[in-house]
Amino acid sequence: MLKNIDSDNDKEIKSKITNIYYKHKGRYGYRRITIVLRNEGLVINHKKVYRLMKSLGLVAKIRVKKYRSYKREVGKIANNELNRDFSTNTFKEKLVTDITEFKVDGRKIYLSPLIDIHNDEVISYTVGFSPNVRLVIEMLEKGITTKMKNTIVHSDQGFQYQNRRFQTYLEDKEITQSMSRRGNCLDNSKAENFFSHLKAEFYHVNKFKTVKQFIRELKKYINYYNNERIVTKLKMSPVQYREHCLI
Secondary structure (H helix, E strand, C coil), rough: EECCCCHHHHHHHHHHHHHHHHHCCCCCCCCHHHHHHHHHHCCCCCHHHHHHHHHCCCCCCCCCCCCCEEECCCCCCCCCCCCCCCCCCCCCCCECCCCCEEEEEEEEEEEEEECCCCCCCEEEEECCCCCCCHHHHHHHHCCCCCCCCCCCEEEEHHHHHHCCHHHHHHCCCCCCEEECCCCCCHHHHHHHHHHHHHHHHHHHHCCCCCCCCCHHHHHHHHHHHHHCCCCCCECCCCCHHHHHHHC
């Protein structure tokens, strides 16, 4: 049963807000913290959470609008089937992918995720030291194992996605390939949105002494992103939403 909160309970609420804030390492702003409190059965206005966070000096990490992404567009072999229509009716109906680059201890590291637009879940990913075709093929093999004829996989025009091995894998699974228009980053904004959160909440706010440490912590963050981090529109994490829908 929901219980009402009045001003006499500000001390208790401040404690809850502080615990949530530090549990998520400062990644949550007032909107997500409000959702957590409401999911715990508390009735509270987001404006009050904002006011209390301000009085506590708690400020969420600001998302970086620009991130270092690996880009090498060399042409076009598929139409823009997605066409910025990010609405979906079910899981694995529309998947997006891209590659982003990190620099740690003098080395370049590349991440290739496959993201389900329906619940923002990273359903598979690969990490490597070269943005080659093998990186994206292994990502596909991890995330797509059966025929999915009603599925679209969208990417930019990178050479990896124009490679015949990539195309053949999608064709074998009866998946429709889609590509952004040249120079239109908004066509793949769902992937870029994930990278933006990743860079702001993980990469730019931590110091990594070794590549091994970075990769270990990167995997932890993606697990956190899927299983714990609230997607505002869903009011829960990607995995929680998927499990909720299966009930």
